[in-house]
Amino acid sequence: MGMLKKDKDIINEILYSTTEYANEFFSTLNERPASIKPYPLPTENLPEIGIGTKEALKLFSRNYANGLSGSNGSRYLGFVTGGATPAAIAGDWLVSIFDQNVSTNESSIASSIEEKTIDMLKDLFNLDKEYSGAFVSGATMSNFVGLAQARQWSAQFSGINVTLDGLFGAPPIKIISGTPHSSIYKACSMLGVGKNSIITIPCKKERESIDIEYLEEVLIKQNDSPCIVVANAGTVNTGDFDDLKAIAQLKSKYNFWLHVDAAFGGFASCSPKYSSLMTGINSADSITIDAHKWLNVPYDSALQFTKHRTIQLEVFENNAAYLSNSNDVLDYCNLTPENSRRFRALPTWFTLKAYGKKEYQQIVERNIDLAKQLGAKIEKSNHLKLLSQVHLNIVCFTLESDKITSDEVLNFMERVNSNGQVFMTQTNYNGITAIRAAFSNWNTNEEDLEIIWKSLVEELK
Numbered sequence: 032m033g034m035l036k037k038d039k040d041i042i043n044e045i046l047y048s049t050t051e052y053a054n055e056f057f058s059t060l061n062e063r064p065a066s067i068k069p070y071p072l073p074t075e076n077l078p079e080i081g082i083g084t085k086e087a088l089k090l091f092s093r094n095y096a097n098g099l100s101g102s103n104g105s106r107y108l109g110f111v112t113g114g115a116t117p118a119a120i121a122g123d124w125l126v127s128i129f130d131q132n133v134s135t136n137e138s139s140i141a142s143s144i145e146e147k148t149i150d151m152l153k154d155l156f157n158l159d160k161e162y163s164g165a166f167v168s169g170a171t172m173s174n175f176v177g178l179a180q181a182r183q184w185s186a187q188f189s190g191i192n193v194t195l196d197g198l199f200g201a202p203p204i205k206i207i208s209g210t211p212h213s214s215i216y217k218a219c220s221m222l223g224v225g226k227n228s229i230i231t232i233p234c235k236k237e238r239e240s241i242d243i244e245y246l247e248e249v250l251i252k253q254n255d256s257p258c259i260v261v262a263n264a265g266t267v268n269t270g271d272f273d274d275l276k277a278i279a280q281l282k283s284k285y286n287f288w289l290h291v292d293a294a295f296g297g298f299a300s301c302s303p304k305y306s307s308l309m310t311g312i313n314s315a316d317s318i319t320i321d322a323h324k325w326l327n328v329p330y331d332s333a334l335q336f337t338k339h340r341t342i343q344l345e346v347f348e349n350n351a352a353y354l355s356n357s358n359d360v361l362d363y364c365n366l367t368p369e370n371s372r373r374f375r376a377l378p379t380w381f382t383l384k385a386y387g388k389k390e391y392q393q394i395v396e397r398n399i400d401l402a403k404q405l406g407a408k409i410e411k412s413n414h415l416k417l418l419s420q421v422h423l424n425i426v427c428f429t430l431e432s433d434k435i436t437s438d439e440v441l442n443f444m445e446r447v448n449s450n451g452q453v454f455m456t457q458t459n460y461n462g463i464t465a466i467r468a469a470f471s472n473w474n475t476n477e478e479d480l481e482i483i484w485k486s487l488v489e490e491l492k
């Protein structure tokens with residue numbers, strides 16, 4: 032008898048033992064090292080005859096599980112890494128059970144659920160009703176989708192339809208930004224616009240926030256020819272924000288598409304204490320917000336919001352006779368690069384329903400409070416140097432000394448990380464090798480902060 036048939040007969044046991052195993056993994060997250068230095072794995076052989084799921088699970092947990100990081104835990108402060116809430120995990124598991132293809136809107140209500148989930152998110156982020164949205168795999172993809180629309184829009188002024196004719200006849204597309212994320216460059220490469228089309232404008236003194244006067248000068252020089260402004264709401268180095276309100280005001284005077292990369296900074300909207308950082312967001316033509324960061328749903332999940340669904344359809348429409356086109360709810364395959372899509376909205380639907388506005392406000396405020404506390408400890412320390420005010424949930428710091436080398440900073444960080452209690456990542460801030468600690472896990476608390484601080488102090492000795 033084939034293993035597949037056997038597995039089918041014991042699917043309840045398989046799901047049960049997977050749940051048990053998952054529960055063990057989840058409940059021991061805090062004992063697991065925050066990060067694991069990758070090591071080479073032995074060659075894997077493809078078995079001629081399989082061993083079945085239960086044996087595969089045992090084999091996996093024996094051979095590989097120790098090599099997985101505690102990135103879902105509360106002291107993984109690298110990059111900007113959210114955890115996964117219990118409700119989001121439940122939703123994510125069910126995505127696999129349901130296995131809907133949210134490509135067209137023909138055979139289930141999954142597309143409508145995606146649409147309803149997006150409506151709840153518009154409420155969470157205080158976005159105007161005019162926005163429509165779609166789930167994509169991450170903020171990089173969301174930036175790509177936003178800039179693809181901006182490209183289409185920009186070339187139209189020269190009578191060129193990029194969707195039909197490509198970029199060849201179009202004048203160069205100009206993208207203006209202060210501190211764009213690396214994914215903006217990647218998107219420009221993928222879009223054929225080119226990374227060199229990005230013009231970076233100086234920021235305010237000791238900030239990663241665009242100098243508005245300088246921006247206006249550049250816009251004046253554009254002489255009404257269209258351009259794209261990428262505003263940054265939450266920079267990865269320091270969590271700084273462009274003045275969205277001021278940029279929104281410029282929009283009434285100059286001809287530009289405003290794309291806001293609010294991958295994690297968008298969550299400032301969840302708290303009345305920080306929501307003013309997002310004032311002006313509703314002037315954006317397109318917006319990027321990650322779900323797998325501060326919303327704490329599992330990878331891969333992000334939102335793409337737009338006020339220009341018609342342009343979006345022009346760019347992404349996937350004409351095919353066998354795909355439907357005539358429903359009230361849009362076919363999502365016509366809105367983003369993907370055709371077949373997983374039921375990506377479901378983990379978000381679950382977590383929003385389970386915890387509501389209030390608990391997201393609390394997660395955001397708690398994370399920011401912890402970041403500010405760590406910032407204050409670093410500022411008081413004689414051995415560490417805070418490189419920027421803590422604007423949101425990111426602490427950017429280095430070693431305190433006149434002649435610290437890059438290697439010393441990185442060695443220090445490696446020692447802290449290899450201790451396993453915390454994981455932080457490096458960056459370069461204003462030419463200085465720096466360490467970043469980003470708080471975005473729902474589960475991080477004051478006790479964690481004590482452990483994190485102890486880990487830092489121990490390696491300073």
Ligand SMILES: *Cc1c(COP(=O)(O)O)cnc(C)c1O
Pocket residue numbers: 111168169170171172212214265266267292293294295321333
């Ligand atoms: C994380 C991040 C991105 C890229 O996000 P992915 O989800 O990793 O693709 C883009 N912009 C900003 C500001 C980010 O923080």
